[in-house]
Amino acid sequence: MKGRLRLGVNIDHVATIRNARGGPHPDPLRAAAVAQAAGADGITAHLREDRRHMTDGDIERLVAEIALPLNLEMAATDEMLAIAVKHRPHAACIVPERREEVTTEGGLDAAGGRQGLEPVVGRLTEAGVRVSLFVDPDPAQLDAAAALGVPVIELHTGAYCEAFYEAGATAPATLGELDRLVRGAAHAEALGLECHAGHGLTFDNVTPVAAIPTVMELNIGHFLIGEAIFGGLDSSIKRMRAIRDKARADSLGSRTA
Ligand code: PXP
Numbered sequence: 001m002k003g004r005l006r007l008g009v010n011i012d013h014v015a016t017i018r019n020a021r022g023g024p025h026p027d028p029l030r031a032a033a034v035a036q037a038a039g040a041d042g043i044t045a046h047l048r049e050d051r052r053h054m055t056d057g058d059i060e061r062l063v064a065e066i067a068l069p070l071n072l073e074m075a076a077t078d079e080m081l082a083i084a085v086k087h088r089p090h091a092a093c094i095v096p097e098r099r100e101e102v103t104t105e106g107g108l109d110a111a112g113g114r115q116g117l118e119p120v121v122g123r124l125t126e127a128g129v130r131v132s133l134f135v136d137p138d139p140a141q142l143d144a145a146a147a148l149g150v151p152v153i154e155l156h157t158g159a160y161c162e163a164f165y166e167a168g169a170t171a172p173a174t175l176g177e178l179d180r181l182v183r184g185a186a187h188a189e190a191l192g193l194e195c196h197a198g199h200g201l202t203f204d205n206v207t208p209v210a211a212i213p214t215v216m217e218l219n220i221g222h223f224l225i226g227e228a229i230f231g232g233l234d235s236s237i238k239r240m241r242a243i244r245d246k247a248r249a250d251s252l253g254s255r256t257a
Helices: 012-021 028-037 056-065 078-087 114-126 139-148 158-167 172-190 206-210 222-231 233-256
Strands: 006-010 042-046 070-074 091-094 130-135 152-156 194-198 215-220
Touching: 006 028, 006 194, 006 222, 006 233, 012 028, 012 042, 012 222, 028 042, 028 056, 028 233, 042 056, 056 070, 056 078, 070 078, 078 114, 091 114, 091 152, 114 130, 114 139, 130 139, 139 172, 152 172, 152 215, 158 172, 172 194, 172 206, 206 215, 206 233, 215 222, 222 233
Parallel strands: 006 042, 006 215, 042 070, 070 091, 091 130, 130 152, 152 194, 194 215
Antiparallel strands: none
């Protein structure tokens, strides 16, 4: 599975800023429209149990008003399942969720949580929603995802991104985490799983991830929304697209040279 690398723009943190004041501004729907005009391939939004950023109304409006495919990030709970089945987004990415965490801290335990995940995956699939599991690049988790019958996994790039900023781009810890992602993507391909990646990606650290030829989609949010403060959302998305395209072109070129 090789080909064009899609960019999903996660707009959660537009809602975070809106919610800081409780009014309607800035509107995540407007961000989705700007992302579409800037060449994003999809919109990603996480409806959390505590509604700290996106709200039920946001999801309803995204499904009704935005032409781009919506990737709904959700915990495997009855409440979220009912919402996903009602709105039938293009895709749902099942993530672990803990109320006290600042952001999604680790991958889903697909291996240990199989019993609870099976009915959720089944119900979403029946509803025509493309299901992915957000997992660490751990072979046991990828095997468990394949056993659950999902078509897609998203590799958690958080550990790589953290090492990148804490230890440096070429530090052994960073290269080790990158290697885990490369091997995870290869393992996913061997299992017939489409591979996505995301969490913590920035202009500086995205290139080696975008260069993995079997990664088909990147989901990026916090950094793009933060950059939008300085240069606008349109500009931050277009720059990320350009870095992505160069990384992918260089990696495919170096493989055929
Ligand atoms: N992918 C998944 C599954 C996520 O949970 C998140 C964060 O909501 C992202 C990608 C985007 O991460 P970031 O906001 O750090 O770019």
